[in-house]
Amino acid sequence: MSDTILTWQSLSPAIPEMYLVAAICAILLIDVFAGEGRRGLTSTLTLLALVVGAALTVEYARVPQPTVLFDGMYIADDLGYVLKLTGFLFVAVGLLYSRSYLEDRGILRGEYYVLALTALLGIFVLVSANSLLTVYLGVELLALSVYALVAFDRDSGISAESAMKYFVLGALASGALLYGMSMIYGLTGTLDLQELATRLHSPSSLGVTIGLVFIVVAVAFKLGAVPFHMWLPDVYQGAPTSVTLFIGTVPKIAYFALTLRLLAHGLGGTVAEWSQMLSVLAVLTLVVGNVVAIVQTNLKRMLAYSTIANVGFIVLGFVAGTPDGYTAALYYTLVYILVVLGSFGVILLASRKGFEADELDHYKGLYKRDPLLALAMMMLMFSTAGVPPFVGFWAKLRIFQALWETGHFWLVVIAAGMSVIGAFYYLRVIKLMYFDAPESGVPNALQSMGVRVALGINAAAVLILGVLPGPLLDLCGRLIH
Amino acid sequence: MHGLLSILIWLPIAAGVLVLLLGERNIAAGRWVSLLAALATLVLSIPLLTGFQTGTAAMQFPESVVWIERFKAYYALGVDGISLPLIVLTAFITIPVIIAAWTVITVRPAQYFAAFLIMEGLMIGVFSATDALLFYFFWEAMLIPMFLIIGIWGGPRRVYATIKFFLYTFLGSVFMLAALIYMYVKAGDYSIASFQALPLTLSEQRWIFIAFLLAFAVKVPMWPVHTWLPDAHVEAPTGGSVILAAIMLKMGGYGFLRFSLPIAPDASRELDLLIISLSLIAVVYIGFVALVQQDMKKLIAYSSIAHMGFVTLGAFIVYEIVRNTGAVQGAGMGMDGAMVQMISHGLVSGALFLCVGVLYDRVHSRQIADYGGVINTMPIFAAFMVLFALANTGLPGTSGFVGEFLVIIASFKASFWYSLLAATTLVLGAAYTLWLVKRVIFGPVGNSHVAELTDLNGREFVVLAALALAVLWLGVYPAPLLKIMQPSIHHLVDQAIATKIPL
Numbered sequence: 001m002s003d004t005i006l007t008w009q010s011l012s013p014a015i016p017e018m019y020l021v022a023a024i025c026a027i028l029l030i031d032v033f034a035g036e037g038r039r040g041l042t043s044t045l046t047l048l049a050l051v052v053g054a055a056l057t058v059e060y061a062r063v064p065q066p067t068v069l070f071d072g073m074y075i076a077d078d079l080g081y082v083l084k085l086t087g088f089l090f091v092a093v094g095l096l097y098s099r100s101y102l103e104d105r106g107i108l109r110g111e112y113y114v115l116a117l118t119a120l121l122g123i124f125v126l127v128s129a130n131s132l133l134t135v136y137l138g139v140e141l142l143a144l145s146v147y148a149l150v151a152f153d154r155d156s157g158i159s160a161e162s163a164m165k166y167f168v169l170g171a172l173a174s175g176a177l178l179y180g181m182s183m184i185y186g187l188t189g190t191l192d193l194q195e196l197a198t199r200l201h202s203p204s205s206l207g208v209t210i211g212l213v214f215i216v217v218a219v220a221f222k223l224g225a226v227p228f229h230m231w232l233p234d235v236y237q238g239a240p241t242s243v244t245l246f247i248g249t250v251p252k253i254a255y256f257a258l259t260l261r262l263l264a265h266g267l268g269g270t271v272a273e274w275s276q277m278l279s280v281l282a283v284l285t286l287v288v289g290n291v292v293a294i295v296q297t298n299l300k301r302m303l304a305y306s307t308i309a310n311v312g313f314i315v316l317g318f319v320a321g322t323p324d325g326y327t328a329a330l331y332y333t334l335v336y337i338l339v340v341l342g343s344f345g346v347i348l349l350a351s352r353k354g355f356e357a358d359e360l361d362h363y364k365g366l367y368k369r370d371p372l373l374a375l376a377m378m379m380l381m382f383s384t385a386g387v388p389p390f391v392g393f394w395a396k397l398r399i400f401q402a403l404w405e406t407g408h409f410w411l412v413v414i415a416a417g418m419s420v421i422g423a424f425y426y427l428r429v430i431k432l433m434y435f436d437a438p439e440s441g442v443p444n445a446l447q448s449m450g451v452r453v454a455l456g457i458n459a460a461a462v463l464i465l466g467v468l469p470g471p472l473l474d475l476c477g478r479l480i481h
Numbered sequence: 482m483h484g485l486l487s488i489l490i491w492l493p494i495a496a497g498v499l500v501l502l503l504g505e506r507n508i509a510a511g512r513w514v515s516l517l518a519a520l521a522t523l524v525l526s527i528p529l530l531t532g533f534q535t536g537t538a539a540m541q542f543p544e545s546v547v548w549i550e551r552f553k554a555y556y557a558l559g560v561d562g563i564s565l566p567l568i569v570l571t572a573f574i575t576i577p578v579i580i581a582a583w584t585v586i587t588v589r590p591a592q593y594f595a596a597f598l599i600m601e602g603l604m605i606g607v608f609s610a611t612d613a614l615l616f617y618f619f620w621e622a623m624l625i626p627m628f629l630i631i632g633i634w635g636g637p638r639r640v641y642a643t644i645k646f647f648l649y650t651f652l653g654s655v656f657m658l659a660a661l662i663y664m665y666v667k668a669g670d671y672s673i674a675s676f677q678a679l680p681l682t683l684s685e686q687r688w689i690f691i692a693f694l695l696a697f698a699v700k701v702p703m704w705p706v707h708t709w710l711p712d713a714h715v716e717a718p719t720g721g722s723v724i725l726a727a728i729m730l731k732m733g734g735y736g737f738l739r740f741s742l743p744i745a746p747d748a749s750r751e752l753d754l755l756i757i758s759l760s761l762i763a764v765v766y767i768g769f770v771a772l773v774q775q776d777m778k779k780l781i782a783y784s785s786i787a788h789m790g791f792v793t794l795g796a797f798i799v800y801e802i803v804r805n806t807g808a809v810q811g812a813g814m815g816m817d818g819a820m821v822q823m824i825s826h827g828l829v830s831g832a833l834f835l836c837v838g839v840l841y842d843r844v845h846s847r848q849i850a851d852y853g854g855v856i857n858t859m860p861i862f863a864a865f866m867v868l869f870a871l872a873n874t875g876l877p878g879t880s881g882f883v884g885e886f887l888v889i890i891a892s893f894k895a896s897f898w899y900s901l902l903a904a905t906t907l908v909l910g911a912a913y914t915l916w917l918v919k920r921v922i923f924g925p926v927g928n929s930h931v932a933e934l935t936d937l938n939g940r941e942f943v944v945l946a947a948l949a950l951a952v953l954w955l956g957v958y959p960a961p962l963l964k965i966m967q968p969s970i971h972h973l974v975d976q977a978i979a980t981k982i983p984l
Binding site for chain 2: 081272298382388389393397400404405413414416417419420423424427428431434435468469470473474477
């Protein structure tokens with residue numbers, strides 16, 4: 001290869017990652033020297049670092065056409081650029097929502113922010129992966145940071161338990177991923193995803209198919225698709241809510257990128273095989289996620305099953321197996337993250353010192369106690385249910401459209417039916433907030449102006465993007481095509 | 482005037498948001514803002530009537546702005562003879578709803594008024610959208626305020642009723658959405674006109690027809706998916722019941738006329754007997770069910786189902802007329818009847834629910850047995866109630882007569898037996914409505930509550946008088962309404978009996 005000589009200029013597309021590594025080191029050091037009394041400093045610095053990172057990304061990381069770096073390990077393209085920007089944004093908003101929650105529970109430590117940033121680094125690596133090795137690197141960096149985050153509240157037994165479950169099952173999935181990759185590598189002789197795409201054709205050999213099965217299993221595990229979803233409700237419920245918010249949002253970008261880069265691009269030659277596997281997973285995921293969510297009494301656990309149900313929709317986009325389907329999946333992922341960010345933001349705001357607002361009953365009569373918070377939550381719930389004028393509607397519409405274009409009649413019918421079942425439990429949250437009388441003994445939600453404004457903007461975005469969905473739809477279309 | 486339809490949609494919505502922002506503390510101002518906005522909407526709908534060109538089936542007052550370029554979806558509005566009367570009806574009915582709630586609603590009144598204003602805008606949006614995606618957008622968005630209206634201001638079982646209402650309608654709509662997207666994939670854009678022109682094979686049409694049927698049958702509602710309506714009506718506050726009966730049910734009928742018949746004419750022809758039999762079941766069986774009701778609102782709710790049966794019967798009888806007589810002549814009469822029936826039922830059922838609301842505000846009971854001899858203490862109210870009850874039975878000279886008469890004549894053209902079954906409503910409708918009147922209004926004073934009743938106040942009088950005038954005017958002189966809608970109906974009949982199967 002001629003471009004193996006690295007110059008500063010040629011490295012500029014990788015600025016976000018390099019900057020993030022530097023920022024992580026700096027924050028780690030500053031946190032050590034700042035001492036116990038000034039934890040707020042780390043939090044502020046991290047937010048600042050994220051903002052600077054986004055600015056640097058805008059300034060340097062934009063590439064006119066897809067550029068391959070580091071001997072084909074790394075690819076910089078528009079998709080990566082936009083996903084990294086959204087990563088910065090969503091992590092910043094998530095950390096903003098979490099701060100007083102962490103403070104109240106005595107876990108506002110520098111390591112929390114550092115781990116969040118290393119997870120983000122893992123996401124970036126994954127988003128720009130162009131080789132099986134880079135994919136694995138990104139997956140592991142992200143996963144290890146998240147395991148530690150789940151166990152962050154070390155005095156909480158339930159957190160430790162869910163971290164353990166997550167770690168053991170996650171390690172199994174990583175093993176499956178590595179094993180599948182090794183088989184594909186053995187049969188094709190390349191780690192490069194673009195090269196792989198040219199060497200694999202349908203119908204594939206038995207070896208490739210077996211390797212593919214392992215990879216699909218790992219992807220399904222990471223996404224939380226049934227029957228590889230077992231970890232998800234426990235982890236969502238057991239982790240501190242701020243960590244649940246983190247797991248539920250930004251890593252989804254990475255797992256979307258994982259599925260796109262690995263399955264849709266690298267293993268694109270075997271689309272017929274994996275899209276069949278995914279369609280079975282998607283149907284199971286939709287049914288189990290939606291039906292089991294109905295009987296939950298814990299809001300975090302209900303949202304976990306709702307995540308599973310929504311993952312079903314994202315997977316459906318991939319089942320279509322066309323650029324249009326991937327566009328739909330990307331749009332769905334971004335919209336979904338926006339909504340989940342807000343929903344968990346509401347839980348974080350409603351939780352106070354010594355009180356976890358994670359039971360559904362804690363939201364009874366929220367309207368009377370805190371009308372604005374209830375309004376935000378209502379908008380978010382209607383959006384997830386897919387009711388216009390909120391943005392969730394367009395996400396579902398986009399998936400249906402991709403499925404029709406590829407003639408998946410039954411999948412459309414099942415997805416449509418399941419979204420009605422799904423509407424029920426989102427409506428139940430609204431019912432509790434608006435139609436029921438408040439329960440006594442529930443403390444008032446956090447009044448911090450900054451967080452409330454952020455949450456307000458988050459909810460307003462759900463409405464505005466719902467009324468004028470054109471720009472984001474266009475953007476997603478451009479990124480994939 | 483350009484942009485008139487947009488103003489009609491967004492003026493009430495903006496006013497609703499304003500009322501919300503004013504909040505519960507400035508409710509006095511909020512009330513007046515609501516009333517003025519509703520009045521302004523009605524006044525602004527008058528140029529729509531006067532500027533409307535009769536004699537053409539084309540969409541008038543067209544507006545079109547690119548909404549989502551990627552989907553070729555337009556913010557496209559327009560009215561024809563089918564949607565215009567419904568838009569004016571919507572603008573009209575909202576005013577009594579707001580006046581009727583003036584001091585009666587004490588819990589979160591600002592939100593109550595805001596919800597109805599936003600509903601008004603969304604409903605006008607449904608009737609004026611000429612882009613299927615925009616139509617669906619308004620169609621679904623409307624569920625949110627209605628869900629809250631029933632859930633917050635409803636009766637004791639309001640939560641059950643409102644969730645049932647939401648899920649039933651959502652279930653139907655989701656499949657309609659799937660059908661719309663399917664046609665978009667084939668046609669390349671979302672305009673309703675290009676869906677209507679899209680050639681479709683018979684089996685495609687069948688699936689599309691069934692998807693539409695799910696959405697519209699739930700909304701109408703047709704037997705056997707009607708069960709949400711009595712619950713929703715009983716639990717909804719008065720205003721919610723009025724809007725539900727007067728406008729939301731019409732959306733189902735409108736959907737059949739705008740989507741099912743012109744988009745899937747061959748499937749409609751094939752499956753017309755299904756719709757006709759479901760309609761006749763609604764007319765006859767639900768008529769009997771209405772007879773045994775103990776609750777006034779429930780009785781009127783069941784009577785609504787029976788009356789809406791006439792709408793679907795009138796819309797689909799055209800195929801039987803063509804099949805049995807071979808002539809296209811006069812085939813549109815059923816549809817004429819269906820349209821008049823929709824407008825008339827909007828006025829009459831709205832008025833009846835307002836009457837029940839008047840009684841409920843005083844006695845706090847909807848049970849028929851809790852009343853008796855109301856005429857002794859409320860003579861003026863009794864006069865109105867009797868008038869609306871007679872209109873509900875289809876007495877000549879009231880609006881109820883025109884629609885039912887046209888549909889029965891049309892079904893007679895198709896077959897004697899259809900008309901025989903349809904005509905049972907004249908007996909059944911009279912039976913359950915007049916028996917209601919007899920038990921509630923006439924006779925000796927039933928109990929101490931009735932003895933303490935005071936007659937209508939000025940506010941209630943104005944509301945009921947306006948509705949009474951409309952009912953009588955439409956009954957005596959329906960010609961202007963028929964003139965507005967006939968070209969569109971003729972065009973629709975042509976579309977409905979043509980075939981779309983590609984050769």
